[in-house]
Amino acid sequence: MKNGNRVCAYAMICLIVLLALPDSGFSQDAGIAPFVRDAMKVLALERDAKDLGVLTNARHVRLGDKTTEQYVDILQALTGCTIGKGNLLFFNERPKNSLLVILAHRRTMQSVVIRYDGNQGKSTVLSLKDEDVEDPAFFLNAMPGASGKQTFHIVSLLSAWFAEAPYEFLQCAELHGHVCPGVILGYLTAKGIAAQYALLPGEQYIFIASPNECKDDAIQVILGLTPGKRNLIVKPVDIKKIKNTSETMITGVLIKWSESKGKGHGVVVGVDLGAIGAVSEIGQDKPRNLKVLAVRRLLERVADLSDVFSVVKEFPVTRELKEQLVNAGTNPYVLLGMMPGAANASVTH
Numbered sequence: 001m002k003n004g005n006r007v008c009a010y011a012m013i014c015l016i017v018l019l020a021l022p023d024s025g026f027s028q029d030a031g032i033a034p035f036v037r038d039a040m041k042v043l044a045l046e047r048d049a050k051d052l053g054v055l056t057n058a059r060h061v062r063l064g065d066k067t068t069e070q071y072v073d074i075l076q077a078l079t080g081c082t083i084g085k086g087n088l089l090f091f092n093e094r095p096k097n098s099l100l101v102i103l104a105h106r107r108t109m110q111s112v113v114i115r116y117d118g119n120q121g122k123s124t125v126l127s128l129k130d131e132d133v134e135d136p137a138f139f140l141n142a143m144p145g146a147s148g149k150q151t152f153h154i155v156s157l158l159s160a161w162f163a164e165a166p167y168e169f170l171q172c173a174e175l176h177g178h179v180c181p182g183v184i185l186g187y188l189t190a191k192g193i194a195a196q197y198a199l200l201p202g203e204q205y206i207f208i209a210s211p212n213e214c215k216d217d218a219i220q221v222i223l224g225l226t227p228g229k230r231n232l233i234v235k236p237v238d239i240k241k242i243k244n245t246s247e248t249m250i251t252g253v254l255i256k257w258s259e260s261k262g263k264g265h266g267v268v269v270g271v272d273l274g275a276i277g278a279v280s281e282i283g284q285d286k287p288r289n290l291k292v293l294a295v296r297r298l299l300e301r302v303a304d305l306s307d308v309f310s311v312v313k314e315f316p317v318t319r320e321l322k323e324q325l326v327n328a329g330t331n332p333y334v335l336l337g338m339m340p341g342a343a344n345a346s347v348t349h
């Protein structure tokens with residue numbers, strides 16, 4: 001009997017130890033795990049809950065000299081959120097920034113922000129309802145140790161998830177590191193290009209991002225263009241001098257190019273601010289609380305805004321014109337006769 005009791009007690013201890021281990025089975029660096037579990041308790045959400053989402057800058061930041069991709073597996077195992085389900089989201093930040101993990105409840109719009117340095121963590125509970133974020137003081141006081149800018153990044157990115165924005169939009173937001181009216185306009189420009197100027201076999205896009213702004217990160221993601229492949233050309237041009245009587249804001253110059261034919265089709269593209277309304281009232285210099293509210297109103301309409309894509313000018317492109325347009329130092333709008341000045345002397349810095 002005594003022996004039997006001992007076996008029983010041993011079995012119980014084994015069971016308790018097993019239950020105490022994270023169900024992920026991770027034994028190394030699970031230091032962030034208690035913070036994640038506490039956050040789930042605060043949000044009253046279990047693993048795999050349909051309203052649970054995770055946003056993190058893991059993969060993009062480093063802790064000391066270590067990269068942070070292993071935290072993605074830990075978060076996935078603890079929360080049940082995955083890339084495939086669209087509820088494990090990332091955002092790009094400078095490598096030296098702290099590791100941030102934000103757990104959010106889609107229905108209550110409550111969130112817990114965990115800041116982790118590899119040894120120690122700190123959690124902050126944030127309510128992200130309209131009535132909370134419309135307070136100008138929110139961005140100064142909401143997150144101890146974080147700048148208003150970083151708080152804006154987190155709030156705007158979660159707003160896109162709350163609004164159930166398309167996954168490819170969330171990918172644009174990941175690269176850009178926040179959601180602003182600019183990244184929404186870039187997304188709409190790129191979607192408009194893909195719909196109206198679909199590539200035929202043997203064709204490729206070249207986009208001249210001019211002026212270069214937030215929008216261009218979305219264009220890069222949606223059209224698959226990069227400066228390294230020389231199909232996304234970045235030109236900081238001041239376009240105020242372009243005669244433009246409509247409410248269209250020019251976002252760049254597209255070349256749909258066929259190398260085998262040695263010719264292409266050019267389009268000056270833009271977005272119709274009149275059709276959007278709210279964006280025209282929101283500039284980069286507006287307070288963050290107003291910017292977040294404008295972003296939220298725009299995100300609610302992202303799926304219905306396909307008609308805001310606008311074609312300003314179309315023109316045939318020869319090999320010679322293509323070379324001139326992409327050349328460093330040339331102003332594409334002067335070359336196309338849309339603005340006065342010398343084509344190679346109007347690029348501003």
Ligand SMILES: [Zn+2]
Binds near residue numbers: 176178180182214
């Ligand atoms: Zn931006």
